[in-house]
Amino acid sequence: MKVTPQRLAILQFLEGNTSHPTAEDIYRELKPQFPSLSLATVYNTLEALAGGGELQEVRITSNRRHFDPNPVPHCHFLCQNCDAIYDLEMWPEELRVPCEIDGNLILNSTLYLYGTCSRCRANQGNGGGDNDKENEPG
Amino acid sequence: MKVTPQRLAILQFLEGNTSHPTAEDIYRELKPQFPSLSLATVYNTLEALAGGGELQEVRITSNRRHFDPNPVPHCHFLCQNCDAIYDLEMWPEELRVPCEIDGNLILNSTLYLYGTCSRCRANQGNGGGDNDKENEPG
DNA sequence: GAGGTTAATTATAATGGTTATAAACAAAGA
DNA sequence: TCTTTGTTTATAACCATTATAATTAACCTC
Known part of the structure; x- marks a missing residue:
């Protein structure tokens, strides 16, 4: 290369x-x-x-x-309010690869979470706008 | 509707x-x-x-x-040898929604696993072909 | 350095799953 | 049966990604 x-x-x-x-x-x-x-x-x-x-x-x-x-396994979280993607360090013990489940060999995995990020929750609580698509995290 | x-x-x-x-x-x-x-x-x-x-x-x-x-949370496993998608009942405790992680509200999640299914492992062990894209599970 | 081989870059066209559109149609209620 | 309203249909548009082929540049050898 x-x-x-x-x-x-x-x-x-x-x-x-x-x-x-x-x-x-x-x-x-x-x-x-x-x-x-x-x-x-x-x-x-x-x-x-x-x-x-x-x-x-x-x-x-x-x-x-x-x-x-970052190639280290970690999970990704999409805020459905502002469309920002965050890294979360949480990674379930069961997903350490390689492993075997029901006879299947697991070599890789992805974990995606969806919801409302802390920033948007705070904004909504303050009566702020609902859909801050511009407010990406710093 | x-x-x-x-x-x-x-x-x-x-x-x-x-x-x-x-x-x-x-x-x-x-x-x-x-x-x-x-x-x-x-x-x-x-x-x-x-x-x-x-x-x-x-x-x-x-x-x-x-x-x-099946709308019940469960994880999905893709066999990268035969392209079949399997349901696995395993679901990490941490992913019970709704929950809160680092101040973020988690409402939904997806968990995808990748590897070699038990059927393809058996075939490979028997000297079978490498890429049984036609052998979908029954 | 110069020359030659091989891979990378570029511009552009093609691909293909999904979505949008608008007209024709059918379900449900009066 | 009539009317309203949502659904189905055929087809065109969309758009992120991939393929193509010609041009260009990296890297090795001398």
């Missing part, structure tokens, strides 16, 4: 990033610095990194793939 | 069905008995039933929605 400026830029953008961006998000962010960057390159790079276990895909929403540079 | 022959047929097809069909699967199965049936009707009906909590969507594969008539 060759080292290219595009791949370095994508890796650098993802490093420590907890916003769970989509390929499109990454493309939009890097395009100004990399006018020649192609969306296909972003997809190719993410595919390669995910395949190598260096990041995980997050399929918590119906129609988009998000990406998380 | 009106009772129509199409909806009854879809409900009847799903009742007790553990094969986790897609909308397309249901459409293909029912089309012979219902020549006028439209794929859009299948989607509409599934959407309505899922919204009413009478069945659950299973988004265990990358690009297709599967449906499960």
Whole structure:
């Protein structure tokens, strides 16, 4: 796997990033610095990194793939009010892989939670708006 | 919500069905008995039933929605060898909803497992083929 | 460094599951 | 039976993702 400026830029953008961006998000962010960057390159790079276990895909929403540079198993929480995706460190004991359940060999697992995040709960309690889709977590 | 022959047929097809069909699967199965049936009707009906909590969507594969008539929380297991989806009754204690984690209100959750099913493990042990995509469970 | 091989990047077209649309139709109640 | 209202149907649109093929750049060897 060759080292290219595009791949370095994508890796650098993802490093420590907890916003769970989509390929499109990454493309939009890097395009100004990399006018020649192609969306296909972003997809190719993410595919390669995910395949190598260096990041995980997050399929918590119906129609988009998000990406998380943290490869350690943890669960993801989608706030259905503001659409933000949060990392939660909780991970059930039963899901330590590899393991065996009813004769099946379990090699991998995903755990997605849905509800209302603490920030939105506070806003709603204060009589704030119902649907703060812009208020992503910091 | 009106009772129509199409909806009854879809409900009847799903009742007790553990094969986790897609909308397309249901459409293909029912089309012979219902020549006028439209794929859009299948989607509409599934959407309505899922919204009413009478069945659950299973988004265990990358690009297709599967449906499960069993609304009780349980986890889903995809065999990456034969592509079959199995129900597993295991459900971690921590995932009983509603609950609260780090101040977030959790209302719903999904748990997907990936690996090799017992049937494929047995086949592989016997020197059988690697990729029995046709061998769906009975 | 220069040359050659091989893989990556790019722009763009194609894919395909799902959703939207609007007209035709049928269920349920009066 | 009539009317209203929601449903079905066929089809077009949507849009995230993938495939394609030509161009370009990384990396190895000399």
